Amino acid sequence: MLEDIIQDRLKKKRAYPARVERTHLVSEVLNKFADLEKSGVKIAITGRIIGLRVQGGIIFIDVQDESGKMQAVIQKETVANFDEFRDNSDIGDFTEVVGKAFVTKAGQQSILAVSVRNIAKAIRPLPSVWHGLHDIEERFRKRYLDLILNKDVKEKINKRSEIIAQLRKFLWKQGFVEMETPMLQPIPGGAKARPFITHHNALDTDFYLRVAPELYLKRLLVGGFEKIFELGRVFRNEGIDRDHNPEFTELELYWAYQDYNGLMKFVQKMLKPFIAGKIQKVKFAKVFKEYSGKDWKKIEGDLDEVFKKEVRPKIVEPTFVVDYPERLMSLAKLNEKDPALTESFQLIINGVELVKGFSELNDPIFQREQMERQEQEFRAGNPEASRFDSEYLEALEHGMPPAAGLGIGIDRLVQLVTGVHAVKEIIAFPTLKPKDKN
Numbered sequence: 001m002l003e004d005i006i007q008d009r010l011k012k013k014r015a016y017p018a019r020v021e022r023t024h025l026v027s028e029v030l031n032k033f034a035d036l037e038k039s040g041v042k043i044a045i046t047g048r049i050i051g052l053r054v055q056g057g058i059i060f061i062d063v064q065d066e067s068g069k070m071q072a073v074i075q076k077e078t079v080a081n082f083d084e085f086r087d088n089s090d091i092g093d094f095t096e097v098v099g100k101a102f103v104t105k106a107g108q109q110s111i112l113a114v115s116v117r118n119i120a121k122a123i124r125p126l127p128s129v130w131h132g133l134h135d136i137e138e139r140f141r142k143r144y145l146d147l148i149l150n151k152d153v154k155e156k157i158n159k160r161s162e163i164i165a166q167l168r169k170f171l172w173k174q175g176f177v178e179m180e181t182p183m184l185q186p187i188p189g190g191a192k193a194r195p196f197i198t199h200h201n202a203l204d205t206d207f208y209l210r211v212a213p214e215l216y217l218k219r220l221l222v223g224g225f226e227k228i229f230e231l232g233r234v235f236r237n238e239g240i241d242r243d244h245n246p247e248f249t250e251l252e253l254y255w256a257y258q259d260y261n262g263l264m265k266f267v268q269k270m271l272k273p274f275i276a277g278k279i280q281k282v283k284f285a286k287v288f289k290e291y292s293g294k295d296w297k298k299i300e301g302d303l304d305e306v307f308k309k310e311v312r313p314k315i316v317e318p319t320f321v322v323d324y325p326e327r328l329m330s331l332a333k334l335n336e337k338d339p340a341l342t343e344s345f346q347l348i349i350n351g352v353e354l355v356k357g358f359s360e361l362n363d364p365i366f367q368r369e370q371m372e373r374q375e376q377e378f379r380a381g382n383p384e385a386s387r388f389d390s391e392y393l394e395a396l397e398h399g400m401p402p403a404a405g406l407g408i409g410i411d412r413l414v415q416l417v418t419g420v421h422a423v424k425e426i427i428a429f430p431t432l433k434p435k436d437k438n
Contacts, residue, residue: 005125012088014121020096022046027067029101033109037101043111044098045070046119048148050126052091059086063097071110072097078114085116092122140430156426160414163274164231167251167410170270176227176253181216183209183233187389190214190331191407192304193236194383196246209235212407214331215392217254218360222400226256231410242422243352246431249410256401259359260343263404264320267347267355274417279347281320287311296325297340304328313351320345330370330386332358349416357406364396 021044029036029043036043050069051062057076062069074097076082089095099113127145139146139153147154168178186205188195190212199206213230220228231251238244255263268279288296292310296303303325315321322345323335332342344358361367371393377385414426424430 002125006123009090009121009123009125012090012121013084014088015118016121017117017119020046020119021098022096025067026063026065026070029111030068030070030109033101037103040100042098042114043101044096045072045111046096047094048122049089049091049093049095050148052089054086057082059089061089061095061097063095071104071108072099072113072116073102073104073110074113074116078112079116081115081117085118089118090122090125092124092126093118094120094122137432140424141432141435143429153425156414156418156420157428159418160410160426163414163417164249164410166273167270167408168231171229171253174227174266176229176255177225179217179220179225179228179230180232181210181213181230183235185210185216187387187391189386189389189392191234191236192330192384192386194238196235196237211236212250213252214405214407215389217252217405218400218403219392219395221254221256221360221403222395222398226401227254229253240431243412243415245411245423245427248423248427251408251410252405253408254360254403254405256403258404259402260322260345260357260404263357263406264322264345267357267406271347271355271413274413275318275349277318279318279320281322284321284324284341287315287319287321291315312348312353315348316350318347318349320347329358330374331361331367333361333363334366352412352416353409354412354416355406355408357404360400360403360405362396362400362402364393367396368393 023042023044026045026047029045045063045065047063047065047069049061050064051060053060059074059082061072061074063072074082074085079085096117096119097111097113098115099111102110102112104110126148147157171178184198184200184207186207188208188211190210191214193211195208195211197206197208212234213232217228217230229251232249233247234250235247237246240246264281285296288294288307288311291314292306294306299306323341324332324344324346326334326340326342329342329344332344335341335343342358345356346353347355361370371386371388374386375388378387411423411427415423418426420426
């Protein structure tokens with residue numbers, strides 16, 4: 001039956017002009033309707049037909065553009081191509097309506113058309129007309145339809161864009177400079193994560209999609225930049241669940257001559273528009289003992305996994321967990337009072353890590369020892385261990401100023417602000433298994 005609908009639409013006249021006439025967005029017409037009606041000025045709107053009703057010599061269509069929707073009334077006696085439009089139009093088509101603002105007998109603000117033409121044909125029917133878009137995976141796979149049919153989805157995607165713009169504006173005002181670093185890296189580093197691997201044919205060399213921009217941004221600190229950030233995609237070859245997508249957006253920030261205490265105050269200020277109230281602070285050892293009932297120093301296995309499963313889910317209110325053990329933060333500076341700990345923090349809300357930051361390790365000798373230990377872990381079978389990066393160490397040996405840095409998961413921040421439970425909801429095109437994958 002779907003194929004019959006497609007074949008029927010293919011028989012109809014189709015037009016795809018390069019240029020259209022548009023004087024107003026729908027929202028502009030509705031907001032200035034009284035003035036436009038009084039003046040009788042010509043109005044031209046464009047958009048998708050989402051409603052179509054033929055009543056003899058009158059056609060009522062609902063036209064939707066990015067800003068909203070409104071009704072247009074097409075009368076046979078005043079529109080020359082009335083019959084052609086009636087016979088060749090379907091819900092889903094894009095149209096151009098030229099006319100004047102007027103109110104129908106039913107009291108609806110509308111446009112009374114003097115001319116109308118279709119400007120793009122929808123050969124396939126919209127799901128709301130055909131069978132609806134109920135399957136959750138289909139919503140993500142065909143996000144363009146999800147955006148047409150579900151207004152709240154579009155609002156969340158728009159909110160994501162607004163949040164990113166707000167963060168950029170804030171950082172620029174604070175004197176930070178935006179940078180771009182390689183996404184293809186010869187050695188994956190900057191985070192404990194399993195990387196994606198690819199091959200560059202011309203260089204005949206394997207590269208990795210970056211798991212973090214950290215080690216390149218720190219090279220810029222060596223080069224003399226003092227307040228820098230990067231906002232972009234990172235890639236981690238890990239599982240997919242409510243809080244994880246293999247490619248995600250991260251903000252990383254580095255600030256010379258700052259430490260983790262100053263950075264926490266900065267985070268509180270930067271995220272004030274998104275997080276109400278003061279963020280509490282608690283030491284890692286205290287919260288670990290409280291929620292797991294264990295002393296972290298006596299755990300010989302994967303300490304990070306214990307924290308993620310037994311502790312973090314129980315932290316609901318916005319909380320800075322500070323002073324993580326050295327074995328969990330291989331790029332952080334050691335705590336001066338207790339070298340088993342680091343000058344580090346994570347901002348956790350509703351059991352989710354939103355921000356990770358620390359005073360940056362800038363001692364090249366100790367950093368070499370840390371990288372050698374991580375490389376041994378990798379060779380022993382841990383695919384998430386960071387790799388030994390001799391070029392980064394060489395840069396560090398030229399001297400890097402004391403600095404603090406952080407990473408913010410933008411997807412998770414948008415989740416928090418919009419109140420959605422799954423990260424896929426606020427990513428326009430989340431990673432999915434190909435439909436034809438055997």
